[in-house]
Amino acid sequence: MRYLSDIEIARAAKKQPIQVIGAKLGIDATHLLPYGHDKAKVSQDFINSVQGNKSGKLILVTAINPTPAGEGKTTTTVGLxxxxxxxxxKTAICIREASLGPCFGMKGGAAGGGNAQVVPMEEMNLHFTGDFHAITSAHNLLSAMIDNHIYWGNELEIDERRIVWRRVMDMNDRALRDTVVSLGGVSNGFPRQTGFDITVASEVMAILCLSTSLQDLQKRLGDIIVAYTRARTPIYARDIGADGAMTVLLKDAMQPNLVQTLENNPAFVHGGPFANIAHGCNSVIATNTALKLADYVVTEAGFGADLGAEKFMNIKCRKAGLAPDCVVLVATVRAMKMNGGVAKPDLGAENVQAVKDGCPNLGRHISNLKAFGVPVVVAINHFVTDTDAEVDAIKAYAKSQGSEAILCRHWELGSAGTVDLATRVAAIADAGVAQFAPLYPDEMRLFDKIKTIATRIYNADEVLADKKIRDQLRQWEDAGYGHFPVCMAKTQYSFSTDPNLRGAPSGHSVPIREVRLSAGAGFIVVICGEIMTMPGLPRNPAALEIGLNAAGEIEGLF
Structure with missing residues (x-):
């Protein structure tokens, strides 16, 4: 039997006009700023008008550590x-926008899959409403203004050796990780070493996703530290005079995007920080708006629960005053077998023992999530090769961990395949049993926050950081940034910093390579192991298969 591809299913969708979708949430057409017929931005005036509404129940969807076998976290978010x-x-979905880098690289798009997708899939995975382009432009405007300030006399006495603001682009391009700018003579400025990050790692992206209004956005942009003087005095974006123009570039991007699922249910798609190198959640303004309009809001956090969910709890919820009522942890039989030592070509054959051997990865995530005081339900994302015995093994293991696992067939059946999960999740959320609390208090020392995550979430024995890094953290504490949460940048494939170490490793070390202060976003970025803030393309990138067919339609997106 041949299954339709994601893009074939999306192209055949019977979409409703975006005004009809907005009406389901009580958004009048006058408050929708349409981008074509099937997507629109929601006006800030409308968002302001609903702030007095009672908030709905918040449901977080996260997953085990990703494997090449696939887990389907976004697909499950949409299906639920x-x-x-x-x-x-009455439910709304909140997910992130897709980055062009992984879309043309290895990960693919971010609109779900099968019969559990958000549409228009093609536009969402490409330029969408231009938010990422606006973020890239605002970020690089600040970069240009820093170099321009130095060129025209450097009134602020910026130490060119201590410029910490890099440039960004929304593409995987390893050649730009380390660069030299301003070559070519006096008219081009003063040469210096710098580099590029991917747009989703930009502090501007994080700021947009954590801001609650345009005023809050401009203040946060102004708080960005871009450089230091020779006396180590920080230079802020507002000192350069860039915060106003950056806000103008981001004015439209700040408004959440409304689209729909294949079943014509409302979905907010807004913001897109990576979870392995940034905080991995959709925007606060989209989540808060959805909570004021729907009785239930299903949102996701990127990659595995050790990254996305940890940052959702410790950063987004802390900053926005949110508290999830239930967490759905996505797992697959195939991924459990891969964690149990089975090679990818052999995943189709039944192997109950391998499933059992791989389940400790699931168990570690369950216990980690419970540490935040929130009930956890496991969603088994069904694949056609799964056997009853393998599914039963996961269910039994989840029960042994004080949780429960429910088989879901949304990829194949859409909402009909998630009725059991939806019924259970709604019951848990309505029961009000969650007692959410972040993992560490604001007043804890920065290095102790890092150690808390490393030992309690990653199950590491130690954090390796040289004197320079420890001194830097202490200096930031002395400067008034000690109350910030920490944003761990590490591989998504393992609890450790070694992407090849699957399962539930213990007793490992977490080496810190670098720390960065995101004063505008309000957190400290801790770069661990070999993680890169500018990814590279794989040997055979997805771009090789993407193109137009004879009818002018896009092929190869997934």
Missing amino acids: GDGLNRIGK
Whole structure:
């Protein structure tokens, strides 16, 4: 049997006009700023008008550590949202926008899959409403203004050796990780070493996703530290005079995007920080808006729960005053077998023992999530090769960990395949049993926050950081940044910093290579192991298969 590809399913969708989708949430057409017929931005005036509404229940979807076998976290987020609507619960979905880098690289798009997708899939995975382009432009405007300030006399006495603001682009390009700018003579400025990060790692992206208004956005942009003087005095974006123009570039991007699922249910798609190198959640303004308009909001956090969910809890919820009512942890039989030592070509054959051997990865995530005081349900994302015995093994293991696992077939059946999960999740959320609390208090020392995550979430024995890094953290504490949470940048493939170490490793070390202060976003970025803030393309990037067919339609997106 041949299954339709994601893009074939998306192209055949019977979409409703975006005004109809908005009406389901009580958004009048006058408050929708349409981008074509099937997507629109929601006006800030409308968002301001609903702040007095009662908030709905917040459901977080996260996953085990990703494997080449695939887990389907976004697919499950969409499927659960559709399932809740199917059982009569007024529900909205909140997910992130897709980055062009992984879309043309290895990961693919970020609109779900099969019969659990958000549409228009092609536009969402490409330029969408231009938010990422606006973020890239605002970021690089600040870069240009720093170099321009130095060129025209350097009134602020910036030490060119201590410029910490790099440039960004929304593409995987390893050649730009380390660069030299301003070559070519006096008219081009003063040569210096710098580099590029991918746009989703930009502090501007993090700021947009954590800001609550345009005023808050401009203040945060102004708080960005871009450089230091020879006396080690920080230079802020507002000192350069860039915060106003950056806000102008981001004015439209700040407004959440409204689209729909294949079953014509509302979905907010806004913001897109990576979870392995940034904080991995959609925007606060989109989540808060959805909570004021729907009785249930299903959102996701990037990659595995050790990254996305940890940052959702410790950064986003802390900053925005949010508290999840239930967490859904996505796992697959195939991924459990891979964690149990089975090679990818052999995943189709039944191997109950390998499933059991791989389940400790699932168990570690369950216990980690419970540490935040939130009930956890495991969603087994069904693949056609799964056997009853393998599914039963995961269910039994989840029960042994004080949780429960529910088989979901949303990829194949859409909302009909998530009725059981939706019913259980709604019951848990309505029961009000969650007692959410972040993992560490604001007043804890920065290095102790890092150690808390490393030992309690990653199960590491130690954190390796040289004197320079420890001194830097202490200096930031002395400067008034000690209350910031920490944003761990590490591989998504393992609890450790070694991407090849699967399962639930213990007793490992977490080496810190670098720390960065994101004063505008309000957190400290801790770069661990070999993680790169500018990814590279794989040997055979997805771009090789993407193109137009004879009818002028896009092929190869997934």
